[in-house]
Amino acid sequence: MIEAHELTKVFRMRADTRPGLWGAVRGLFSAETTEVRALDGVSFTVPAGERTAYLGVNGAGKSTTIKILAGVLTPGSGHCRVDGREPRADRNAHARAIGVVFGHRTQLWWDLPVTESFRILARLHDLPPALAEANRLLFDELLDLGEIADRPVRTLSLGQRMRAEIAAALFHAPRVLLLDEPTIGLDLLLKDAVHELVNRVARERGTTVLLTSHDVADISAICERVVVVDAGRVVHTGYLHELLRRAPTRTVRLEYAGDVDPAAFAHHIRLELGDPVTVTPAGRRRVTVQGPPELVTPQRVLAAVTGLVAVTDLVAPEPTLGEVLRALYVAPQPARGGR
Amino acid sequence: MTTPRGTLRRYAGLAVLLTGVGLRRLVSYRSDFLVGVGAFALRVVLHALLLGVIYRHVTDIAGWTFREAVLLLGVAMLVRGIDHAFTDQLWELGRKLVQRGELVRYLVRPVHPLFSLLSERFCYPEGIGEAVAGLAVIGYAAGGLDLDLDPARLVVFAVLLLAGALVFAAVKLLLAALAFWTTTSLQVMTAVYELADTARYPLDVFPWPARLLLTGVLPFALTGFVPADYLLHGPSLLTWLAPLIGGALTALALRVWSLGVRRFEAVGP
Numbered sequence: 001m002i003e004a005h006e007l008t009k010v011f012r013m014r015a016d017t018r019p020g021l022w023g024a025v026r027g028l029f030s031a032e033t034t035e036v037r038a039l040d041g042v043s044f045t046v047p048a049g050e051r052t053a054y055l056g057v058n059g060a061g062k063s064t065t066i067k068i069l070a071g072v073l074t075p076g077s078g079h080c081r082v083d084g085r086e087p088r089a090d091r092n093a094h095a096r097a098i099g100v101v102f103g104h105r106t107q108l109w110w111d112l113p114v115t116e117s118f119r120i121l122a123r124l125h126d127l128p129p130a131l132a133e134a135n136r137l138l139f140d141e142l143l144d145l146g147e148i149a150d151r152p153v154r155t156l157s158l159g160q161r162m163r164a165e166i167a168a169a170l171f172h173a174p175r176v177l178l179l180d181e182p183t184i185g186l187d188l189l190l191k192d193a194v195h196e197l198v199n200r201v202a203r204e205r206g207t208t209v210l211l212t213s214h215d216v217a218d219i220s221a222i223c224e225r226v227v228v229v230d231a232g233r234v235v236h237t238g239y240l241h242e243l244l245r246r247a248p249t250r251t252v253r254l255e256y257a258g259d260v261d262p263a264a265f266a267h268h269i270r271l272e273l274g275d276p277v278t279v280t281p282a283g284r285r286r287v288t289v290q291g292p293p294e295l296v297t298p299q300r301v302l303a304a305v306t307g308l309v310a311v312t313d314l315v316a317p318e319p320t321l322g323e324v325l326r327a328l329y330v331a332p333q334p335a336r337g338g339r
Numbered sequence: 340m341t342t343p344r345g346t347l348r349r350y351a352g353l354a355v356l357l358t359g360v361g362l363r364r365l366v367s368y369r370s371d372f373l374v375g376v377g378a379f380a381l382r383v384v385l386h387a388l389l390l391g392v393i394y395r396h397v398t399d400i401a402g403w404t405f406r407e408a409v410l411l412l413g414v415a416m417l418v419r420g421i422d423h424a425f426t427d428q429l430w431e432l433g434r435k436l437v438q439r440g441e442l443v444r445y446l447v448r449p450v451h452p453l454f455s456l457l458s459e460r461f462c463y464p465e466g467i468g469e470a471v472a473g474l475a476v477i478g479y480a481a482g483g484l485d486l487d488l489d490p491a492r493l494v495v496f497a498v499l500l501l502a503g504a505l506v507f508a509a510v511k512l513l514l515a516a517l518a519f520w521t522t523t524s525l526q527v528m529t530a531v532y533e534l535a536d537t538a539r540y541p542l543d544v545f546p547w548p549a550r551l552l553l554t555g556v557l558p559f560a561l562t563g564f565v566p567a568d569y570l571l572h573g574p575s576l577l578t579w580l581a582p583l584i585g586g587a588l589t590a591l592a593l594r595v596w597s598l599g600v601r602r603f604e605a606v607g608p
Contacts, residue, residue, distance in 0.1 A: 011604060067605045070446075070447055072443045072446040072603070072605045073605045074601050074602070074603075088601075091451075093449075095449040102443060103607075105440070105441070105444070105607065106444070107447070111367045112360065112364065116360070120357070123352075123353060124353065124450060126349070126449075
């Protein structure tokens with residue numbers, strides 16, 4: 001449904017590094033430019049109906065990719081297809097096939113109520129009246145528009161507005177939904193509301209979703225697959241649960257009954273499990289064991305303490321996506337961003 | 340919907356819808372709008388007073404009597420009003436839409452992006468008001484002139500008005516689209532718009548380099564002088580050239596716009 005092939009994009013900016021008035025005057029007459037390589041050969045595909053997270057640190061090229069897929073930015077080289085179409089080849093057909101939300105940038109009519117924006121969108125997209133009405137009722141219910149229906153968009157709170165933005169992007173029942181940081185700046189409850197909105201509508205309609213986010217909660221709530229970019233290149237693609245398994249460290253927490261010296265006990269476990277493992281006593285009769293996944297398994301930890309103490313609880317929590325991602329980002333984090 | 344007629348009907352329907360939207364939005368900025376109307380009325384009065392003062396000292400300027408000069412003022416207002424009523428949003432393109440990357444919203448709708456952009460201010464009341472005021476001024480001037488108004492002449496006059504409005508719109512689009520290369524272009528737009536005020540005076544009062552500029556380079560002569568001159572003195576070479584110049588300039592501006600959209604960098608998050 002979405003295919004990106006060797007996309008590149010280089011932004012040229014006037015070198016604007018000299019400080020002060022004199023620097024500004026010299027800058028006026030200098031032809032120096034600096035190049036920022038936002039995308040450096042990005043390729044990936046998203047099969048129809050799949051919800052994929054597009055991950056990376058600030059400046060990794062996430063927004064640039066979304067803008068190219070949305071057809072608002074021309075790639076330097078490479079090509080992409082969304083719903084079988086080059087985004088710029090037939091702008092109207094492309095606009096009907098996609099729904100897009102660019103972070104905080106509004107696509108609603110700023111001075112009109114949300115319901116009015118929906119009415120205009122229905123006309124712009126030539127929605128059959130029955131479908132437009134059904135959508136209006138659906139989003140009325142999902143967004144709880146009752147209380148904000150008559151207020152201009154500019155008077156809405158950020159949370160209300162972001163949900164309205166996503167609803168507007170979904171209103172014409174697009175086959176592909178592109179979301180660039182849809183929950184930035186929202187609190188936990190509103191994030192949940194956004195997840196519910198996307199999941200309800202996109203899942204029901206089988207919409208293909210590509211979502212960028214820094215928020216692990218967004219990704220695990222909405223997506224089953226991930227594409228990880230770093231410094232303008234794709235460094236990993238795969239299913240979310242497989243990615244989680246690639247965590248460089250695993251943790252096992254153990255609670256026990258019995259009188260042993262905590263320091264000696266920890267030392268004993270470390271010896272039994274092998275070298276890179278760390279064992280830290282955590283409070284009364286509790287230890288945390290951390291290390292490579294092949295060394296730190298619940299079974300090995302259990303075996304190591306059997307005979308010394310009675311185990312009352314043993315937890316091996318899933319690694320967080322944050323931990324996994326940190327290991328994937330190979331390059332030092334560049335001070336870019338804003339694209 | 341793929342036939343040209345279907346497309347035309349679709350766009351006409353959308354234009355009506357979005358005009359209504361634009362007017363509804365004005366309601367939220369009523370006081371701002373009223374201040375704008377007041378400022379515009381003041382300008383009209385000042386221009387008329389200036390003409391009156393000049394003609395207290397002379398009987399004609401380059402052969403144009405007071406009434407004829409008033410007619411020219413009315414024609415210039417009418418043409419400017421027609422353009423103003425449909426393309427006012429271009430100022431925003433030059434001012435901030437590229438600079439802040441806000442143009443993206445117009446690029447993800449299933450209509451031509453330029454239509455989408457302009458539709459934010461279709462039938463802008465300030466422009467309509469200017470056109471109506473222009474018509475009134477023309478009416479006043481015509482009352483004291485012996486004009487030959489047969490239908491064929493009126494048709495040609497209407498075509499010239501349209502060509503003038505196209506010139507205005509094309510120059511504005513061309514300059515606003517410069518923002519794709521220069522980030523903002525409001526200042527150059529304002530400067531050239533000042534030049535457009537020359538449309539109010541008979542072309543013959545200017546020295547030849549200025550006449551060349553106003554007919555060949557930034558043909559603002561087409562937005563006032565040419566239609567008024569035709570109505571008063573009959574056809575000239577410029578009468579026949581005007582539609583061609585208007586069309587060519589529009590084609591050029593559209594080309595520059597689409598080149599600009601291609602290199603639009605969509606800055607911002």
